[in-house]
Amino acid sequence: MVELGVGTSTQAKSGLSAEQVDAFKGGLRGVLLRPREPGYDEARTVWNGMTDKRPGLIIRCAGASDVIKAVNLARDNGLLLAVRGGDHSVAGHSVCDGGIMIDLSAMRSVRVDPVKRTARAEGGTRWGDFDKETQAFGLATTGGTNSDTGIAGLTLGGGIGWLAGKYGLSCDNLLSADVVTASGELLTASATDNPDLFWALRGGGGNFGVVTSFEYQLQELSTILGGMVIHSFARATDVLRFYAEFSRSIPDELNTICALLTSPDGQPVIAIAVCYNGNLEQGERVLQPVRDFGPPLVDQISPMPYTAMQTMLDAAFPRGRQYYWKANLITDIGPNAIDVIAEYFARVPSPFTVLGFQQLGNFTNRVAPGATAFSHRDARYDFLMLSGWEDPLQADQNIAWTREVYAAMRPSLHAGMYVNAVGAESVSEVRAAYRADTYGRLVALKRKYDPTNLFRLNANIDPGE
Numbered sequence: 001m002v003e004l005g006v007g008t009s010t011q012a013k014s015g016l017s018a019e020q021v022d023a024f025k026g027g028l029r030g031v032l033l034r035p036r037e038p039g040y041d042e043a044r045t046v047w048n049g050m051t052d053k054r055p056g057l058i059i060r061c062a063g064a065s066d067v068i069k070a071v072n073l074a075r076d077n078g079l080l081l082a083v084r085g086g087d088h089s090v091a092g093h094s095v096c097d098g099g100i101m102i103d104l105s106a107m108r109s110v111r112v113d114p115v116k117r118t119a120r121a122e123g124g125t126r127w128g129d130f131d132k133e134t135q136a137f138g139l140a141t142t143g144g145t146n147s148d149t150g151i152a153g154l155t156l157g158g159g160i161g162w163l164a165g166k167y168g169l170s171c172d173n174l175l176s177a178d179v180v181t182a183s184g185e186l187l188t189a190s191a192t193d194n195p196d197l198f199w200a201l202r203g204g205g206g207n208f209g210v211v212t213s214f215e216y217q218l219q220e221l222s223t224i225l226g227g228m229v230i231h232s233f234a235r236a237t238d239v240l241r242f243y244a245e246f247s248r249s250i251p252d253e254l255n256t257i258c259a260l261l262t263s264p265d266g267q268p269v270i271a272i273a274v275c276y277n278g279n280l281e282q283g284e285r286v287l288q289p290v291r292d293f294g295p296p297l298v299d300q301i302s303p304m305p306y307t308a309m310q311t312m313l314d315a316a317f318p319r320g321r322q323y324y325w326k327a328n329l330i331t332d333i334g335p336n337a338i339d340v341i342a343e344y345f346a347r348v349p350s351p352f353t354v355l356g357f358q359q360l361g362n363f364t365n366r367v368a369p370g371a372t373a374f375s376h377r378d379a380r381y382d383f384l385m386l387s388g389w390e391d392p393l394q395a396d397q398n399i400a401w402t403r404e405v406y407a408a409m410r411p412s413l414h415a416g417m418y419v420n421a422v423g424a425e426s427v428s429e430v431r432a433a434y435r436a437d438t439y440g441r442l443v444a445l446k447r448k449y450d451p452t453n454l455f456r457l458n459a460n461i462d463p464g465e
């Protein structure tokens with residue numbers, strides 16, 4: 001027996017013989033990487049530079065057959081299992097110390113059906129891949145606001161994006177998914193096939209299996225009216241008051257983000273970012289109050305291709321920086337919240353940190369809470385505390401500040417969290433991501449589809465509860 005440092009699902013050490021590993025490798029279409037092999041370090045590196053974990057084996061799958069084999073290997077040998085889609089889990093859920101990492105980064109094909117207006121995309125696809133392929137046909141669906149983020153983690157948690165006002169969350173546009181469950185079976189989940197699993201996938205995160213491909217409903221879309229207005233930080237309180245009022249009643253075509261950040265020349269500023277997907281003249285009228293309020297230091301709102309909107313925020317969150325993020329849903333941005341945000345941002349410890357609100361979107365709010373596992377449909381924004389810094393020695397200061405902001409904001413926040421913001425350590429945060437009835441249903445489905453909790457490196461629903 002060769003010790004590979006492959007931890008079991010209960011964290012103890014176990015090993016696979018060199019013969020076992022070689023035989024497994026011979027059966028793969030994709031690539032198997034062991035520690036110290038060329039490509040291993042690159043493959044274990046994820047978006048958040050704070051995450052530094054070393055899997056015992058990395059299985060870079062080429063297709064569903066590799067995923068099935070990897071799931072069977074982990075289950076039969078009691079090995080800890082991580083699943084990497086777009087690797088943007090801030091908590092570092094997509095990689096593990098010891099154990100096996102299923103790496104889907106080579107599975108990024110997207111097939112668009114322009115007649116049916118649907119797209120099928122593999123589990124390692126990123127929104128940048130997806131948007132380029134669908135926009136070639138003038139089509140789109142709600143995706144995240146950064147092009148490097150994975151469709152998998154984002155959709156399985158819900159998926160808040162610029163088009164959510166008119167079309168809902170990414171999960172609201174999911175038509176079907178192919179899933180390798182803990183038993184190693186590949187199941188299709190849709191409204192007609194395994195509908196209970198389909199319900200759970202739309203908000204239940206990575207708890208129910210490895211999704212090898214997602215099928216989405218698409219909508220016609222090309223040029224949007226988007227961009228941002230920027231004001232000096234001195235006006236933060238006024239801008240936040242305006243934003244709270246303006247965003248309360250907007251047409252479905254519009255979705256918004258309001259954020260405090262530091263400009264590239266080191267000035268603290270507040271920005272309102274918008275995306276209007278509809279008649280452009282109508283959009284100009286709807287957005288006039290945003291442009292008139294102020295006047296802003298900068299007005300960058302203009303017609304642009306949807307793909308430009310989808311990459312507008314990329315530079316703010318580069319791969320490899322140190323990040324500690326918290327987020328919590330909120331229904332109304334009241335005076336207390338505004339005061340707290342302005343007060344804390346005045347002493348933000350890093351120029352790379354952002355505090356802000358991402359609007360869930362009108363359509364999202366209209367979906368019945370029990371329709372999908374994403375159930376906090378009454379919340380109107382996700383309040384984002386996105387701390388980023390470059391020197392690892394500054395971690396304590398930045399993490400402490402983020403937690404202070406959260407504690408001070410707590411009285412103004414919704415009881416619920418967005419599951420994609422759940423931290424690495426918190427059981428109570430997972431519960432807060434769901435209404436009580438939703439959580440009970442998810443536990444029952446976890447017992448059905450993953451009774452031994454093979455898929456545990458996520459916002460974990462414990463089947464033993």
Ligand SMILES: Cc1cc2nc3c(=O)[nH]c(=O)nc-3n(C[C@H](O)[C@H](O)[C@H](O)COP(=O)(O)OP(=O)(O)OC[C@H]3O[C@@H](n4cnc5c(N)ncnc54)[C@H](O)[C@@H]3O)c2cc1C
Binds near residue numbers: 087
């Ligand atoms: C820069 C940035 C911008 C973001 N913007 C948005 C936004 O606009 N809207 C929004 O809603 N969220 C946003 N998020 C949050 C994002 O939705 C989550 O971080 C999400 O989990 C990322 O998915 P991923 O596939 O990239 O991550 P990964 O780290 O690969 O995976 C995240 C989780 O999903 C599981 N998983 C991954 N792939 C699969 C699969 N194929 N099958 C089953 N489980 C899988 C993983 O095991 C892990 O538990 C953003 C995050 C970042 C870092």
